[in-house]
Amino acid sequence: MKVKKEVTFSSHKKTVVTDSYLSFRKYEQKRKIGLFLIYLVLIVTCLIAFFPLFWMFGTSLKSRVEAFATPPIWFFSPKLDSYKTLFFKKNAGLFLWNSIIISMSSSFISVVIGTIGAYSLTRFEFKGSQSIAFWILSNRLMPPVARVLPIFFIGQTLGLLDTRISLIVLYSAMQLPFVIWMMRGFLQEIPRDIEEAAMVDGDSWFAAARKVTLPMAMPAIIATAIFVLILSWNEFTFAFILAAGRAKTLPPSVLTFMEEGTVLWHEVGAAASIISIPIILFALLVQKNLVRGLTFGMLKD
């Protein structure tokens, strides 16, 4: 850029013009090569990021022979056989249904409770609200494998092992810190004054919160709910250890397709596609808030 300026500035001096013009050409050339290299790196990165999903989906459309072929087959006529086996012979329908019920209801519960909690943390000036927020966050940092042991025993005592309700309660509780921190970030951006104005106009606190703050926070609540849905849907450790039978969700169910002598990769591919493709589509919906979601609302996109 600096060189370009020189060209216009010193255009009346002929020698300088040719000189700097040459270096300008050189600079432009260098810049173009640089840009080309950047694009190359970015495109290759995209391909690497996309490939495993592409390959698993592709494998799910292969027959058994094609899935096990060496060298790997790239072109084949797609079939839906592996999906049929999963749903008609291996009970994938039940696991899918469990996954849907558990992740949906736990997202709903945690978002409702968490939004109220976050509202309390952002709207009111009370002692210890900051420490409570951090205590809540610290709950999220515990290793899941370390937490699952006592919960396993509690579940055993209460006779709640392998039930949908236990996973719903657990996930709702587990995602609470996330919901609170996300909603806290969002609610801090909705000024309290608007709510106050409604209260001055004679509304009760509840009516003011419902009529003013809630509609304004709705997009945020939906985005948070989608994030929680993704987290619950993907959860493995708790589901794997606490729900081995009737309440099994999709992620641990994949292992049952694996443990039958040889791994049936075309079926595993089908299961992988059923699990991950819907959730990736959901994630694309919240792209705008992704950075927020990834950092517990600490950073904004």
Place this chain on the structure above:
Amino acid sequence: MSKQKAKNVSFYRKRFFPWLLISPTILILFTIGIYPLIYILRLSVFNLFLSKPWVPLEFIGINNFKEILEDAQFFNSIRVTVMFTGLAVIIEFWLGLGLAMMARRVKGGTVFRTFLIIPMVTTPVIVGLAWRFMLFPRLGVVAWYIQRLGQMFGIEIPLLLANPDIALFTVIAVDIWEWTPFMFLILFAGLTSLHKEPFEAARVDGASGWRIFRTITLPLLKPVILICLLIRTVDAFNTFDQIYVLTGGGPGNATDTLSMYLYRTSFVFFSTSKGAALALLMLLVMLIFSNFFIKLLGKKVSV
């Protein structure tokens, strides 16, 4: 009017009401956070073996902790966990930062972002499975082409997941594949939100690119960097799903992280009390680490 306003402001100063609103959260987190903690604290001082129900339950004090601290496997797990977490997070950070610096200079950053979301949101078990499949000797597509490539250059390529010297690095590479996008997205957002003035001023002063990066970009990005390092370190330390599926801690105990070790102790060998003691140790490490980090964060960013 002003009286009413004053009343409303005092409404937000209520002592009891906010606690009422947050009480369900506190209650739930107490039952799922603190109560289990007390429970494992109690378990850890007994000698409960689910695999040996005939052994009478006895109070054995700190014997479980002693046993763990005398176990070579435990120290192996610490080594593996530290290597996994450290290497993965550092490499992800630099790769993510590099990609973010590049993406900032071109158009079409959003398309790029869309593609990079995929590894992150794919179910972790599926990530493990997909890579296990692709790295499967002979059968896997990646393994096959790497083998071919090796033959072309006359290099003997070892088995990526079955070789004890390589397995940990393969697992780390999968983690890098999965989580570099995380670093990229956050750092990219951080970079684009920086003000342009200091950079322009530095350029006018004739500072070199590297110098600008070191003395302006990095310091300005510091809060963002701290946050993404914190979150990634905690998550990497806790990683279980991918490793369980990829190697199950093997071959031998080459990829036996603390999470895997804990899982085996309590759910494969059913040494419940030892598992509880181990879980406590892990929680302790995480608490110390995160407290330290949150203190650091509290100074840098107002959250």
